[in-house]
Amino acid sequence: MNAVLDNFDLVLRAFGYTVFLFLVSAVISLVLGTLLAAMRVGPVTVLRIFGTGYVTLVRNTPLVMIFLFFQLGAGKIFDTLRFTWVDIHIGPFDFTSFFSAAVASLSLYTAAFICEAIRAGVNAVPMGQAEAARAIGLPFSGVMSQVVLPQAIRASVPPLASTLIALLKNTSVAGVFGVIEAVGRMKGFTNDYADQRWGIFIAFAIGYVILVEIVSLISSLLERRWKVA
């Protein structure tokens, strides 16, 4: 345990990177995922096929391969995807090409799952709801904003939460690809302090458990707040 307590600032900074990776990728993947979901439930066939194809492809691809692609391949095809143009420093945190590549990989990967979570929410709304709304004369915008979407959002909260928790855990892959976040730091400690491996593991595991619990707490609060009856 001493290794962790003595270097507590390093541990905190590592978890800071984890949180940043999580937040940035969560926002981007929520946007992309919503767009994909709109394509998949929308009326335009070409977009629906594209959405389905993207989701099928990405869901069956290991995250590590996407990370490998952004580290080794993408920059060879598109120069911008080397992310050398990203160079932001906020306090003790440096956001450079490694961080950006990690965010890109995580966002593209998670977007497919977000799309599925939202689509599940939309599909969970019974047909009769929209039909009844149309029958009483609501226009399309009214059907959407008054009847379908409120129910759909409510129904997507639990699957969205489990997707975001998975994203939080997946940020750990970035630790192998050049971002010193929690797992990268843990690997360093494990190498340096061979006699304290159990303590190091438990300390970092507790960190993750706390983060996961925070996300699931927020989700259950939202769920309770939006619950009907």
Place this chain on the structure above:
Amino acid sequence: MSAGVLFDAPGPATRARHRTYSIVAALALVAGVAFVIWRLYDTGQLEYDKWEPFLTPRYIEAILVDGLLITLQMAFSAVIGAVVFGVLFGVGKLSDHRWVRWPCWLVVEFFRAVPVIMLMIFCFYAVFGGMDELSRRTYWSVVLALTLYNGAVLAEVFRAGINAVPRGQAEAAYAIGMRKTQVMTIVLLPQAVKIMIPAIISQMVVALKDTSLGYAVAGLGLTRIAKPIYQQFGNHVPTIIVITAIYVVVNLLLTLLATWIQKKFVGEKKVLDVPMVGQAQSDRSTGVI
């Protein structure tokens, strides 16, 4: 066209509008794909020598034997272990005794919350740190980490599956004088397992994808085999495309198998839906990552 809840069956004007959208979208997609292919061509990624190893029997054999086979072995061992772990802890979580239920709950929640890659690193250095042979050490740390994680997920699946067996079954079993253990092993588990087989196969897709996380601990299998190839030929992009394609195809085959088994054994009944709400046709896909 599946007119969902979102819009009415379109009339002629709307259909014409949708056709315009479709054409615009198709053009945009074609332009995008063409741009990517042009960049691939322009940067020389489509040259024959970069793809040559994937047409050479020696390399194909290496990819299939040292790559795919080992990946499948790891995933399969992990799923077997995870099923055992899942049954033990899933049943444990349903126990009537608080001193059994509590530790089981704790273990399951712990392994569900900790990233797999962290488990792998820990297994690699601490649990199997004494092993000499590197590839065996990697193999077992990947398998153990995946067993613990997928086992914890499956424990939840098993619990939900056992709870999904109609209550009358257990009541009837108690009524004819069976004991708790008998009710569980003779009546509930056999019925629950049938409902859960598709979920177990889906979990195998997850395990198969996650074997690639072994990259963190020297790596083994498909993800590993990529390295010597792109180092020798400098063909990073084609290698990544080919290896990813193998993963995708194998996973799709597994998914097909799961659907087929679902139809064959479980019939038209809904798939076991673990963390989901709502009653509609959510295709149980979202919970798994």
